[in-house]
Amino acid sequence: MSKKPGRRYHDISRYYPALPAAALVIIFLFGPIIWSLYSSLTNSSTLGAATEHSQFTGLSNYVTLFKDPTFPKSVILTIVFIVASAIVGQNVLGMVIALLSRHARATISKAVGLMVLLAWVIPDVVGCYCAYAFFAQGGTLSIVGKSMGLDLSGTLYLHPMTAIIIANIWRGTAFSMLMYEAALNDVSPEIVEAAHIDGAGALTTFFRVKLPLIKQSVLTNLMLTTLQTLSVFTLILVMTGGGPGTNSTTLPVFAYQQAFKFSKLGYGTAISVMLILIGSAFSLIYMRLLKGKAE
Numbered sequence: 001m002s003k004k005p006g007r008r009y010h011d012i013s014r015y016y017p018a019l020p021a022a023a024l025v026i027i028f029l030f031g032p033i034i035w036s037l038y039s040s041l042t043n044s045s046t047l048g049a050a051t052e053h054s055q056f057t058g059l060s061n062y063v064t065l066f067k068d069p070t071f072p073k074s075v076i077l078t079i080v081f082i083v084a085s086a087i088v089g090q091n092v093l094g095m096v097i098a099l100l101s102r103h104a105r106a107t108i109s110k111a112v113g114l115m116v117l118l119a120w121v122i123p124d125v126v127g128c129y130c131a132y133a134f135f136a137q138g139g140t141l142s143i144v145g146k147s148m149g150l151d152l153s154g155t156l157y158l159h160p161m162t163a164i165i166i167a168n169i170w171r172g173t174a175f176s177m178l179m180y181e182a183a184l185n186d187v188s189p190e191i192v193e194a195a196h197i198d199g200a201g202a203l204t205t206f207f208r209v210k211l212p213l214i215k216q217s218v219l220t221n222l223m224l225t226t227l228q229t230l231s232v233f234t235l236i237l238v239m240t241g242g243g244p245g246t247n248s249t250t251l252p253v254f255a256y257q258q259a260f261k262f263s264k265l266g267y268g269t270a271i272s273v274m275l276i277l278i279g280s281a282f283s284l285i286y287m288r289l290l291k292g293k294a295e
Contacts, residue, residue, distance in 0.1 A: 046263040
């Protein structure tokens with residue numbers, strides 16, 4: 001039995017409201033991705049004849065990339081940066097602050113929340129320069145260390161990734177704090193009270209009661225902070241410029257240097273494609289975990 005034309009039109013019309021959003025996604029998301037994939041297969045440059053007339057070179061950029069000793073180092077630094085500053089730093093500290101603010105006095109809770117939020121709401125460049133001024137030679141850390149008899153003036157040069165990780169935790173913890181505060185507010189007080197009546201302590205209540213109830217929020221926040229940290233560029237450029245040498249050259253900085261500092265636009269785009277693949281891998285892992293928890 002064939003469907004009536006009117007019924008079929010009605011079924012298709014349900015998708016009409018989504019067409020503007022779909023068009024925007026295609027234009028501003030898939031469009032640049034497709035262009036990047038093509039550009040990574042050319043010798044496109046910002047200097048010379050290749051500026052106007054680039055040539056298709058196939059996988060030569062990727063062959064060169066996998067032979068470049070800086071590439072595996074950049075991948076490792078990027079993963080360390082994500083794990084230390086996003087997955088562990090921002091999420092753990094955000095959860096701790098969210099838990100403490102629920103049990104602290106209102107004035108203390110508001111003061112701590114305001115200080116954490118200030119690091120998040122100030123303009124990106126301003127926050128980056130504040131972090132640089134803190135870790136730079138003669139900066140706040142050096143002055144405080146000197147007053148305690150410690151020489152911390154070379155922290156930004158000797159331990160660049162440590163300084164960047166701490167700065168990124170400072171900049172991004174507020175988002176995790178807000179996410180976890182909202183999630184914890186949705187936990188029923190009756191369930192928590194029942195756990196206390198059964199003799200569960202604070203840690204047991206958190207790990208056995210609260211955490212399982214907010215796992216969806218935790219995984220969502222992990223995904224968002226991971227992808228946000230993967231694209232961090234301004235902070236590293238302002239604080240270290242990827243140096244000294246390549247000791248803080250993550251993939252976004254590596255791509256920028258090759259594309260605009262050394263004018264190898266096609267090669268830099270190939271690095272960006274690898275960055276997209278890494279981000280997609282993290283997203284698939286989190287989406288799989290989210291789907292598993294939902295089921």
